[in-house]
Amino acid sequence: MTHTLHDRTETLRELLERQFQRHTDQLTELMVYSRQRDHGGHDPDTLRRMIEAARQGIADTAQALRRMAEGTYGNCEGCGGEIPTARLEILPSTPYCVPCQQRR
Template sequence: MTTATERRDGESWTLLQTMLEEQFTLHTHRLTELTVSARLPRRGGYDDRTLEASAAAARQGIADTAHALRRMSEGTYGRCEECSRPIPLGRLRAQPHARYCTPCHRSR
């Protein structure tokens, strides 16, 4: 059995890793910014609901990208977590943290 890394074109893989690292950094900065705003007078102009929803989205983004980067280092990235089939490269390019192939994602 070949690993996901061997199976894929190395250049695309490097690009996906870069995208994931950039997204991880972006979500982390966003969460920091929101945490700071929450402590400001009038919450930095955010209403409570927007602030909470944005913070939740940033936390989810951090969790998703960290999970994908871990799978990349373990060599399981790019395989569906449900059926173990390879996730098409186009889907990974659109959503680098995708954990499931399209049929499994739809049935969840």
């Protein structure tokens, strides 16, 4: 049995909220490291990349939550088609269907 997006919205919202929290915690921790003399034991370039990835994660997740609030969540930003629910369950913050993602 396949679930429709409507059935899954609450679960996906929880996933997104958890993801948002996790990226925020990560960024907070990384910012603490970046102020330490030894960068928390990380190489400065690696730390910069990790901070960038955490910021990107926060931005992507926040945008997905905004799309959910606006009722456009699950529509591909590339082709306007529906993103399969199975894909959203794996990657809840993605704004693209698989073909559009691959074209980018």
